[in-house]
Amino acid sequence: MPRGDKSTYSDKQVRKAEYIEESYEKNGVSKDEAEARAWATVNKQSGGGEQSGSGKTKSGTAKRADRKDSARRAVATKQGRSPNGGHAAARSSRTGSTSLSDMTRDELVRKAAEQNVRGRSRMKKDELIRALS
Structure with missing residues (x-):
């Protein structure tokens, strides 16, 4: 062409x-x-004219199922779970005896949310540690 x-x-x-x-x-x-x-x-x-491609051979039902599966995995990830039902961050299942410096920033943000620390989403890890201690 x-x-x-x-x-x-x-x-x-x-x-x-x-x-x-x-x-x-x-x-x-x-x-x-x-x-x-x-x-x-x-x-x-x-995507241009009627091109051959990966989407041409997939049925509408299969496309819908793939979209639904993708959405399900996205929600699971956002909620901190792995898409297959486990927990995404192994560290977040630790007990409360862990020191703040051993925690990830995401874990510190969650802990700050529990304590209603203002501005937590913009804080760096060391700032979160100071705010929580």
């Missing part, structure tokens, strides 16, 4: 590019620049 050939783009992509191009032209951008920006936008949003 020669460079600049738009034959593999869907009708929807072509309409979108035309609409974007018109919008740029109304704002005073030259015709050539408006066209280039419009197609760059379409390519960025949809």
Whole structure:
């Protein structure tokens, strides 16, 4: 396919590019620049024309399942758990006898949150240690 050939783009992509191009032209951008920006936008949003790629062979059901699994793993990580049900940070399961300097910054921030220390999210590790001691 020669460079600049738009034959593999869907009708929807072509309409979108035309609409974007018109919008740029109304704002005073030259015709050539408006066209280039419009197609760059379409390519960025949809990945270009009907290209072969990893997404073509996957069914819609499989894509939905992958998205759901990815979201589940993201929530687990955010909550401090590993996606498979364990605890992400092995150190956070330690007993309270651990000294503050042995704790990670994230552990110190959690401890500061329990004690309602103001400004804890912006503090460095040594500042958190001082605030908690």
